[in-house]
Amino acid sequence: MPREMRLAGLVLAGLAVVSANALAEPQQDSLRQALAASAGKSGDRLVGETKFGELEDAKEVALVFEVDPTKRYKLYSVCDDDCTELSVSARDAGGDLIDNSSGQDSDAPVLEIEDFKGSTISVEVFMMDCSVEPCAFAVSLAEDLNASVRRIADLSELIASSPGRSNTVEPGADSEEDLVGQLKAKAVALDNLVLVGEIGTGKLGTGEAQRYFFEADPDAIYTAFALCNCADINLAALDDDDRTLASDLGSDTRPIVQVTSDNWPAERRKGRQRLVIEVKMAKCSSASCGFAVALHKSK
Numbered sequence: 001m002p003r004e005m006r007l008a009g010l011v012l013a014g015l016a017v018v019s020a021n022a023l024a025e026p027q028q029d030s031l032r033q034a035l036a037a038s039a040g041k042s043g044d045r046l047v048g049e050t051k052f053g054e055l056e057d058a059k060e061v062a063l064v065f066e067v068d069p070t071k072r073y074k075l076y077s078v079c080d081d082d083c084t085e086l087s088v089s090a091r092d093a094g095g096d097l098i099d100n101s102s103g104q105d106s107d108a109p110v111l112e113i114e115d116f117k118g119s120t121i122s123v124e125v126f127m128m129d130c131s132v133e134p135c136a137f138a139v140s141l142a143e144d145l146n147a148s149v150r151r152i153a154d155l156s157e158l159i160a161s162s163p164g165r166s167n168t169v170e171p172g173a174d175s176e177e178d179l180v181g182q183l184k185a186k187a188v189a190l191d192n193l194v195l196v197g198e199i200g201t202g203k204l205g206t207g208e209a210q211r212y213f214f215e216a217d218p219d220a221i222y223t224a225f226a227l228c229n230c231a232d233i234n235l236a237a238l239d240d241d242d243r244t245l246a247s248d249l250g251s252d253t254r255p256i257v258q259v260t261s262d263n264w265p266a267e268r269r270k271g272r273q274r275l276v277i278e279v280k281m282a283k284c285s286s287a288s289c290g291f292a293v294a295l296h297k298s299k
């Protein structure tokens with residue numbers, strides 16, 4: 001059946017797809033890992049919700065994803081071992097075709113999602129070849145991981161390059177107010193970030209730590225960075241079970257960490273979660289050293 005003529009069957013095809021909860025957790029995990037592996041090979045990271053389902057041979061379904069029209073995505077898809085070919089296509093909110101998998105002939109096709117209109121896209125999944133019906137599939141959006149790495153590098157450079165200062169600051173050289181001012185100045189320079197809560201400040205002796213707690217959306221991208229007038233301070237992001245999501249334990253006074261959906265454990269990737277930001281004074285040559293720490297959310 002020609003891909004461009006399959007739209008009429010979408011309503012009936014929808015009856016063949018099941019919710020993610022109908023798939024066993026091990027099968028969901030297996031499909032999700034296959035998606036992540038496929039994305040990782042191209043330097044991409046999955047974002048947002050992964051959609052699962054089952055389709056019989058020659059059946060199809062339409063799925064809706066929320067997107068940011070200012071960003072570029074890839075759409076990764078995969079099907080189970082009983083499927084040898086999956087066909088996907090994507091249309092924007094105006095119904096215009098963005099991309100399709102024509103010519104890929106693959107059980108894990110990838111689409112380029114860019115230059116689209118609106119804040120949603122409709123993804124048509126067509127089961128081209130399923131030997132043991134129904135066949136399970138998974139679909140997810142991804143962003144360029146290399147772009148994220150470059151963004152962290154840019155943040156680190158901005159934070160470290162305070163006017164008239166190197167990345168190593170003599171203890172006591174900066175007041176708490178000065179450290180807060182530096183954080184605010186860097187945040188202003190990064191117009192894609194929004195401050196979450198308040199900037200935290202304080203003083204810690206060597207080996208002492210301070211934690212800050214935030215309500216977080218696992219689908220969002222969070223960036224935390226700290227400054228100190230010490231010799232070395234560490235920064236970490238943890239979940240509610242004290243599992244480390246990301247950390248910067250290098251020897252520096254300008255640590256930075258970023259938390260994306262991939263950092264959260266599988267069971268915490270839905271609903272609101274608590275994000276814990278911990279600063280630990282690794283080395284202070286006096287009784288205590290001042291620090292400032294801030295959490296930002298990407299727009």
